[in-house]
Amino acid sequence: MENYLLIRMKAGFNGLKGKEISLISIVLMCATIILWSWEKTPGLTAFLPPQTPLQLSSDHLASSSSVKVLPAPDPHIHVTEHESSMPKKKIADEVEEQDLDFTSQTISAQSSSGESMGESDTGTTSDTEQILSNVPDEEEKHERILEAGKSHGVQISSSLTTSEAKSNEAKGKKNSKQKKPDLIMNTPLKSSSIIGKENWNNATENKACNYAKGKWVPDNNRPLYSGFDCKQWLSGMWACRLMQRTDFAYEKLRWQPKDCQMEEFEGSKFLRRMQDKTLAFVGDSLGRQQYQSLMCMLTGGKETNDVEDVGKEYGLVVAEGSARPSGWAYRFKNTNSTILYYWSASLCDVEPIDVNNPNTDYAMHLDRPPAFLRQFLHRFNVVVLNTGHHWNRGKLNANRWVMHVGGRPNTDRKIAVIWAAKNLTIRSVVSWVDSQLPKYPGLKVFFRTISPRHFFGGEWNTGGSCDNTKPMSVGKEILEEESSDQVAASAVKGTRVKLLDITSLSQLRDEGHISRYSLTAKPGVQDCLHWCLPGVPDTWNELLFAQI
Template structure:
């Protein structure tokens, strides 16, 4: 009896257990099937992102959400323009999928800081595709394999596309340094003519002369289709660290050299700058008025700036070294010995020639034209214009071949500096008394160079043209004119320029192209 009751009691317990299991299974099955269960999903999945709310608000309120088994796709947040943001595998919207009109900047800032605060969201097996974001104009963004919008598929309204359009537009407009206009600039000149006595020849420092007007100093050259950076001497010396820039040419080349020395020092006394002319053999010979050139080094950056006088850019060799009155062989087809000897030490080379190519200069200097190592017998080459053209083409060909073995060297050939003698020439009473800036115009619109000889010689070579002729032609008021330190002369220098002055602009164009 007792035994029977015991078995009956146990049977009831077993029945109740089975009923409980069945009910629990039914409840769980109903729970999974019941739509009410979706109310427990992550707040981040449902949150709509209005523009006035910070992005981190919904993200920081999420603990560690996990999607229920069987979910087929996730619902992404929507921005103020109703664009859905595609979530990556960490539950954070992919930055590249944000459309152009969404608050992208704020979003990026907050997403970066909040990634570490968000738990890992695992996408359940069975997710077959993600919803591609749609922009306000209805364009779908093409997603790559990770669900992030591919950059190239961003519509035209996006910042990247606009940036590319701007770049493409600027590339189509070539910066022509010789084409542009002179504009007034109250920040000029770049240095003081009073302060740069250490580097300026007194005859070219107009502030030290009796000249009454200096309005020519207040202008800068603005090239077309490009913004030329203001000259910064610190940046220039840093750019030229451990480098040498060499000017080889006539007295206008010397002016450009002195101009750059004043620009690099700010027109201030610079006792730390070293005279290293001896390294290049630039020392004044006994009985000479001056050396054949100068070389100075800025020790802090190891930058060397030098000038070598070679008015014709041809190799000059006395026919009789022991006779000071001897004729000098002017080898038209051979570059100066100085240039051949030290070319390997140059990083930037600027050549110029022009104003010494006249019969009077050649006769006074006793220069005798030589070609192929012997006196020239070609009457055609003997003509001054042809001899100049022959020499320029010869040195350009030689230098262009040397650039193959000197890949770091940047070579420039400066075009001729214009003269402004009115009512005569330099020896017949010509003058340049105008003091009004830009009285003949301020703008250059032509494409090619006025100096067709230099331009033609450089075609097809790796040597760059430093075209300063046309822009300098507009500045007849900026020459030395008739003013000197001692007073006013009857004759005028309408070839050389006041410093500070136009050669500063030549150097700005040079530095911009280095």
Template sequence: MRLGSINGLRCKQLKLVVLAFFMIFILWKWEEGTYYNTENLHPDSLVLTHPANSRFVDQHTSSEEDFPSVDSFPDSVVKVEKQATGAPPPLSAVSVSVDVADEKEASRSDPKECNHRNGIWVSDKRRPLYSGFGCKQWLSESWSCRLTQRIDFDYEQFRWQPEACEMPEFEASQFLRRMQDKTIAYVGDSLGRQMFQSMMCMATSGEEREDVEDVGVEYGFILAPGAKRPDGWAYRFPSTNTTILYHWSSTLCDLEPLNSSDPTTSYAMHLDRPPAFVRDNLHRIHVLVLNTGHHWNRGKLRANKWEMYLGGVPNNNRNIAVIWKAKNFTIHSVVKWLDAQLPHHPHLKAFYRSISPRHFFNGDWNTGGSCDSTSPLAKGSGIFQNHSDDADAEGAVMGTRVKLLDITALSRLRDEGHISRYSIKATQGIQDCLHWCLPGVPDTWNEILAAQL
């Protein structure tokens, strides 16, 4: 009995061994025939890197900014981007990746999303899109570096090539046809006004246009007594009924005189209210571009007699009273309000433009800071990163229908494109390393805007 049991057990074990070998054989044949079939292998879409060509770029300029949290780079990993298809080879292709873990995760997805933030500056002899000599009708002479003593203009001949998509060539008449019966509004500080003037030059190809109508009065843009300029401009192209306008609002706060009968009165700076102009005209606007940033400092508030208000009363919240926190609160407040309005205005596309970087080196604007570089892309030509350099702007639009027009990192590579010491109105010894020469970098901001419309 015992011997029979042992033999039966051995027989079962033998059957199991045979069955195991059979299963292994089946799996091996399946893997050989399918999994390792070369016809089923897909090429990896990862961006190739070339360690031999890698260069470290140190672009931390936080000590020179009013708000380091906005304009400073985080710790970064530098790598070299692939050359864009059909694009001329860049001078260099240095890029910044914020989060390696995020990058590895993103690399598994195919295809890559085109966000226009990442890409390279490439030389393009077809640039600029208009002449600084010819666009006098729309362009402030102090921003037209062709009218100054500057003799180097290489900065005019670059275009931005996004990494994962082709950016359509801007063509004035085609753009105006696309914007038929539409109004494009820029609301912000002087960098917003540069973008507005850039668009006017681009839409007219920098040519004199007697047919373009000044319709500023329709939007309340009149020169107030004692003012140097109106608080905005608006022009209409009759052929397509396209209106392009700009409204001055350096902080995006609603400003209200505390005593309207007193010409020296202070102003309530409502951190939780968008500008009255935007509230009153939102229904007339089809493309809205907002920006703020460089006017948020104590000097500007004192000079303009702006007093922070919250909930219709003077702000007593010490935490919000900190300048950079007040700015962030305002940006989030305006974007949140705008997002709530969008369902009621389905025709409207809203953008918040990230901050334009300053390039003062060896001091600030009033302490001998300069931007004398005439070498385009001396610190690299490419950007690849998973987050915006303007974390405040990125955080404000996150989860909303307001789009981020992210121009900070790509503009940071263009320190040679500022007005520098060539500004007509600049005081001797003071350089303008905040505003840009036009034609120049703001044209690219508008090209990116046009590509997203």
């Protein structure tokens, strides 16, 4: 009996097992058919719920553990070595867990439109993950950097072909097993690009760096030349080492940009960069200070016979009745590099109304660039323009300048206001230069922002002073994105003329002026406009060097 029951139970079990196996087989066959049909019929995706693209703000990016937003004038996404190797699933999970708004921009290969992240077409999260996880090979990096140099920036399409997707997936698997180079997604305001770490040094030249943001730091390697020795180029009225001043701590400060490294200045490197080229400073006495500063920096403040006076080539000679020429031009023979300065305080064309009358007034053409600039622009490779402190009624009257617009005396009361006349002039000269740049592809033009004054308790002729001699700027930091010289910044906006922004960083340096130590100082009169050299204008030239 017991054997009979065991046989019946085993038979029942085997029968049940056979039914289960049959049922499972049927389910598997159905699933296989459904999956095969799904793969062969893209139209079935219409039954999926729509995917809503999510917006990822820069603030959220900054807080994400997988993406860092570099603090810079333009947004930069930096994916580190560890982060770039993270699985896609992990990145997606972290984004989902933090409830981030995520937008994947469709980066198309357009060289001119240059949409920023906030302006581009939205894609899917997987597209963005592809960009974050894909490490381009050397050839791709080189191609993108070359393309970045041709336009405002590279824009990389996130729409990949099947073969590209498989290739990238294979690269991703390979790279997950070995150390990867850092990935940097550089997304300036008007461009997008991806570059490799090994190409970073070259690419930073194209990267938009706001050199005006930063702080002054002590540096015992300063100054870059001696105020005692640079007598060949430095005017005695600006050489504070030759005056009665005894505190020279102002010489020991260096400007440190916040978001980027500034190349260390080397005179020999500057001259090699300017080989067979000409750099022209056109502006007022502050422009002359920058010119003299650069000549001292290039020679190390030492006497040299390698420099040739070529002022005659540019008509820079002492005119009859003048104490000095309207500018200077010198050429470094070894590199055939020419550095010149032309005095144009107002940065507009000025000509005598009656050439036969020694007491004639002068037409100040607000809408016409200086004749010198029009005549010699084709010979220049780098131009630095500036104006500012001569725009006051006293200067205009003393120089007998009469405002002209359209070739005739100005009758517009709105333009006759000093600040309006200055604005018109700056916009006019920038617009004219910008219109000329297509003719000279190798020409770079900078408009230097205004150098600040530090008169306290009055003006230069009413008891104004700047007695402080100790650097008070250490520890203070300039963080503003926009220039404090809005007139100049507005004028160059939308043009190919670059802004050499020195206003805010110079504003911190009230101890660096000539002050009461001028060789020709009169009681109660201080120079809180011009700078001691070596001094602040040296930094202006370092910023210039970093951008040419």
